[in-house]
Amino acid sequence: MRVEFQIFRQLPPEPPRWQSFWLETSPGATILDCLNQIKWEQDGSLAFRKNCRNTICGSCAMRINGRAALACGRHVGEELDPRSPQPQPIRIGPLGNLPVLRDLVVDMQPFWNDLSRVDPFVSTAGRRIPEREFLQLPAEREHLNAAGGCILCGACYSDCNAKEVNPEFVGPHALARANRLVQDSRDSQREQRLQALDSLAGVWGCTRCWNCNSVCPMGVAPLDQITELKQGILSRPVDKTAALPTDRSPSHAVRAIRTESLPIAIRHRKTLVQLVRSGGWIDERRFALQVVGRDPKGLLSLVPLGLRLLARGKFPFRFQPSAGAATVRRLIDTVRQKGRDPL
Template structure:
């Protein structure tokens, strides 16, 4: 194994640039290094102005998502040695505005997330007298979707979001489904109004890459298709049954 590898890192300075440029760095190639370690090596030893987000280094905070050779990855759990002999291209997550270098503006996502009410909604606001009980089967129904860490890799992988920024998108839809399927939740009717619009589930053309790139094994693509089925049932109930439109 060669002892160094070349990184082509996207650079963008909002003060100077109107386009993204690339800068190459030569970093040591170590078998136990993640891409994030290489980026930190650059920041510590070569160019302190390189800007990127990271926090936990163990794949749970969801801050260090970047495009590694064109594929969205959590850089803290992507071994750099697999790309030897290189070069490795590091870019900010696709389809998002770039604030600086590898840092994206995530407001677009946060607005969408808020819209689907990703929390337990109850019909009455009173605090329950005791905790809500749930069987293992009821937990199993939504557990997979609750593993989402909001890292936005699925948005970077979704061409529909790239083509149409109004699309609610994979993670937000998966999280909506996570609460819809939760036996303690009663907010499904309210979420339907957001999900059943054109920009909700119906924009999805089932590319399926959101599920492939998810570092947590969440399957947003499945959640969306399932919700299409639910929305279709709702639609028929509303239009065919006189008592359905409540």
């Protein structure tokens, strides 16, 4: 079969362009096979990364038909619309949220920088083993399997909506790694890690768009990892005695802890439940305002985010309540009546 490949070409600072290549190929060929064939037979200047050709190394991540994927893991047949009488072009571009170095090759440095922000190794104290190896139960190890399967390909980072508009957000790959460590029985920094991630640059910056779960080729499910981190943050015991000021009553002190040490987490969760209860899903226009925009400083911090959303055409001007809003409201009220969460 003859298929057209539209490939992103750029050598910055030159502007980008799309170039078409026609190839005689088959449905079972991988996209990487096709890129190799184009490079070897038609244009040796085409730049892309590859290594293992077996979905192991993560080098060949790119956007295929608008969605981040491993070129060696996707087949031509999967990328063609079976309903179309003529094969549609397959469009191949570089990963998003990262600067292009040349054609399909991006600069991964911001991705590595963000990973290093979560201190991505088991803490040194946990590795200091005086007499014998550090033992883990099989069940403890098994709990780490999903996050431990990350090959750091960058697909989730590329398609992360939060990263696109909030450069401070640490990214799904880093949060998945953070949870891998928080859940690791050998790590001695659980509390410090949870505290550091309790911010808009951490878990509360995620918009729960599900893109990372959808594109991850290894089943890491970063959004699920983020959800587990949030549960860890929200279920931390409040240490009442540690924050008791000597000249204030205990009840005042407890209130002080609740409003000062967990402000974003609690407000984020409360706002989410309130908005979902009222509209069936989240009204994005009100969400950020209610979580961080209550004081002049918080409001100011939203201005750059709002401008970036506007520039990318992602600013939600209108809100349409969900068709199932009444059912959602009933469910939330039932949970509340039973004295369980949500808030």
